[in-house]
Amino acid sequence: MFSVTLPDGSSKEVPAGATPLDIARGIGTRLADAAIVARVNGDLWDLTRPFEGDSSLEILTTRDPEALEVYRHSTAHLLAAAVLELFPGTKLGIGPPIKDGFYYDFQRETPFTAADLAAIEAKMAEIRDRDLPYGRLLVPKEEGLKKYEALDEPMKCELIEERAGEIFSEYTLGPNFIDFCRGPHIPSTKKIKAFKLLSIAGAYWKGDENRHQLQRIYGTAWYSAKELEEHLNKLEEAKKRDHRLLGRQLGLFAVDEKVGQGLILWKPKGSIIRQELQTFISEHLRRQGYSQVFTPHIGKLDLYKTSGHFPYYADSQFPPLVDREQIAQLAGEGCSCAQLSNLLDKGEIEGFLLKPMNCPHHIRIFDSDPHSYRDLPVRLSEFGTVYRFEQSGELGGLTRVRGFTQDDAHIFCTEEQVPQEVEGCLELVKIIFSTLGMKDYRVRVGLRDPDSAKYVGDPAQWDRAEAACKAAAASLGVPFSLEPGEAAFYGPKIDFVVQDVIGREWQLGTVQVDYQLPQRFDLTYAGPDNKPHRPVMIHRAPFGSMERFVGVLIEHFAGAFPLWLSPVQAVVLPISDRHLEYAKQVHQRLLDAGIRAELDDRSEKVNYKIREAQLAKIPFMLVMGDREAEQGAVAVRNRKHGDLGAKPLDEFIAETTALIAAKAVSE
RNA sequence: GCCGGCGUAGCUCAGCUGGUAGAGCGUCUGAUUUGUAAUCAGAGGGUCGCAGGUUCGAUUCCUGUCGCCGGCUCCA
8 A cells, every 4th residue: 555645735545556547536527537647756647657655646637737748748649640650651750749739750751741731630630539548668778779679760769879767668559659758648548639730840850950850740739629729819810910911011121032031121111110219229328328339331351350250150141252353363363162262261362241240340449549447338339230141041021131230339348347337238128128018028148058169268257257147137137047058159148038929039139248359359458557457348239130129029019019119100181172271281280299190181081091090000090170170179099099089289299299208108 | 051831913812634814902093072990983903933844835744043931950
């Protein structure tokens, strides 16, 4: 007999061989029905796995987030079983649960098609209806390896070699399916109520682009058809907020294949949003003692050799700009492209680079004057456009582009000033997020990966810089995560990360502490001892890039920007031609008051004009007919609150300009 | 860059197994003078992404290429 202790402190005596499910049934059929998995002595445990001694037990039901992961993982096994029934010989990779669903990686000669997906889904339902138990078996490692070799499952063998202990567990599903798996799983397939396969994608084995590529099938699974439907609806709704769609509908930006992939054309309306954001942050920069600078879009290759950007990141740079005649001459001498590239690397040919970062230019500005410790910190800011040759498969919308403008600045300060300066930078990011009402972000402290060689500089400096970042993040008052491998090559950083409508994460604001570049450029300032000292640099961009930030912002507001950012803040709608004269006067008054207003003087019905303005998400529609013209009034309609009734024009202007000045998030 | 899917009028999309294309909305013109989410009528608009190939004939099949979408990898 074992003693099993429940969360309420009570305990039950059970015979050897008893399972968590037995106890759940003993407590009640409703609990047994809702039960997905157990927690035994702190570990997740199959409901049907017998106790192995005196235990604590918790039954996890559909209410527990961990249970949902188990449920989805079990659905992934169901997917794999269906694939093997339909396509024998397919090799299995891995099949974990993920946010909102699961995937399974397969290796097969012929790619899966959309039609296959439907067939697989049907087969899954068929297997599910067989009510098969998820059976747990224990196998000694050597014996297991032989078995999976016999099954011709090379990836499973590789996983066993790497991960399995002396005895490992595997899970069966019916007589023909077996999978090396830590588990746990739901008791049987009949628990799976609602699932759908969503997409097929390529994925490298073990995420390594040098290894073979697998076909990944993504799916989603829920406890009920209703939840599944809601989830699918949510995905549909999210698509409508996609900044790529809204960007076109609202006329904010365009990407033109004749101009080039990933190169953003800001249309007039989008430019207003960007300009307003720049004006907004510039005011805060001024208050924080920043100076503004301008630098060119290119610089000599040598500059980037000094900084370390070239040639180490040659793959993500646009090709160097080299003198035409020099190239012609080299070509005449039979110089190959590879040799040319080599000559560039060695610095034997001079050329220019489209700048991938602004820092080298700012450094040269700093270094153009001698500095005393009394001058520091020096804070140089620039809305600097940089160019990076991102992989073509990565480009999309405004979030991943090849030319973008950072709201960049570099702070040159003493080591003692670092904590205070970093906090000042974080303050800027906080101002942005709070002004725009953005709450869904996470803070990531990117640290170096001790196993990687891509970082420059000595470890002691890294340690100090990482400590400074951790301390600053801690002072922020919001949760943050420490993430090794996420540092910049020259230093650790604090990033603000948000999600787009389809759940992809994007880094926006960033603050990076850098001990390397001042050294590489041999920057100094005169200390109190009148000897040269090395300044520390802080790179920071509170928006990150204007492109990405606006992209995220479009989705955040679903295109309905707050008044102060709206490209058109009010539209004047005369009811008929005889109100046109008054409408023009109103329009001009609005423009004079600094309100971005348009006049819709088309001979259309007011309903039609309202509909268009509404779809354009214009905050205020001012309808005017005889009554308004007589009284010097405007009938105000708000995009969200509808008809607000008539009020004197002066009053509307006063209220609206106040809302704009306050950067109110809603009208 | 890799895997898969897609590319028909400005936009959204239809077009069966090869016989050079159609709708709605937008645009333009005319009529209408309108009170809080679409007034009516007419017209214009596409070398079916681009380049080759197969074929008597290709938007439709094949190859290449460019671009877009999803995922992977990457992101100084």
